[in-house]
Amino acid sequence: MNHQDTLQNRTMLAALDIDGTLARSGTTQIAPTVKAAVARFRTDGHRVVLASGRSLVGILPIAVELGLTDEWVIASNGAVTARLDSRVPRGYGLEEVRNFDPGPVVRLARTILPDVRIGAERVGWGYDVTHLFPTGQLNGAQQIVSADLLGERSTTRLVVRGPGVGRLVDPVRATGLTALLTxxxxxxxxxxxxxxxxxxxxxxxxxxxxxxxxxxVGDGENDLEMLRWAARGVAMGHASAVVREAADAVTGTLDQHGAATALDAHRPLGLAVTLPSQ
Structure with missing residues (x-):
């Protein structure tokens, strides 16, 4: 019996990005084809973990759409891990929350780009913001606070938005923090x-x-580490060349329900499969 044979019929874990993989950015609508594939995967006894740059309040409606009531979810690019539980009032319990001091980043951003828009996540609620973000850009509620106050409160995720913000990535990384130009x-x-x-x-x-x-399965540059971490990393067909090159395989685009194709290809066969060429 070879190694692949010993892995047959064992529980798999599928980590699924949301925006651009399961749904269009900022929406909660998931194609029936994708929902059915997730259901089949779970019916076979496998686990599905939503892993997103969205905040927790942005992930929960997706979990409802997919019928996930007892799985794990990863929010804010790894800063928040929660376990869904339909028996508790909020529908989840927090397993790990990684905060940091946003003060240095806030001061740096406002020095380099005085008119930049900044938001600091409040887990399970929304964001404190220096200026309101347009509808659909942030998940949950927004509360306007001064930049000084925003910088004094620890947070799981800081969002900096405005023309030229790419100039902040290297200086922020130089402080030791994780910065992604999404x-x-x-x-x-x-x-x-x-x-x-x-x-x-x-x-x-x-x-x-x-x-x-x-x-x-993912499509963005914030999925690169996840695709490399998995035994089988699958990039969506519309992903950039950088993302596709980091993956082991490429599936269909969002419109082609590529996530469903990837799940169905791996569900009955283990990980030694070949996806249809795109």
Whole structure:
């Protein structure tokens, strides 16, 4: 019996990005084809973990759409890990929350780009912001506070938005914090050494899933570590060349329901599969 045979019919863990993978950015609508594939995967006894740059309040509606009531979710690019539990009032319990002091970043951002828009996450609620963000850009409620006050409160995630914010990435990283340019005018900042992968590894160990039975599907540069972490990293067909090159395989685009294709390909066969060429 070879190694692959010994892994058959064992529990797998599928880590799924949300925006651009399961749904369009900022929305909660998931194609029936994708929802059905997630259901089949779970019916076979496998685990599905949502791993997103969204805050926790932005992930919860997606979990409801997919019928996930007892799984783990990873929010804010690895800063927040929660366990869904329909028996408790909020529908989840916090497992790990990684905060950091945003003060140095706030001062740096306002020195380099005085008119920049800044938001600091408040887990399970929304964001404190220096200026209101347009509808759909942040999950949850928003409360306007002064930049000084925002910089005094520890947070899990700092969002800096405005023209030219890419100039902040290297200076922020030089402080030891994690900084990601997720859009040309959007920088996410989290505690040192964090990524979706660091949080997923803790969840994997907690669930007792073998490293060889991990699958990840994503489309963004904040998914790079996750795709490399998984035994089988699958990039969406519309992902950038950098993301596709980091993956083991490429599936269809969002419109082609690529996440469903990836889940169905791995569900019955283990990880030694070949996805259709795109």
């Amino acid at each position: 859009e040309p005018d959007w920088v996410d900042v989290t505690a040192p050494g964090l990524s979706k992968a660091t949080a997923l590894e803790k969840v994997r160990a907690n669930l007792g899933v073998e490293p060889a039975l991990t699958l990840a």
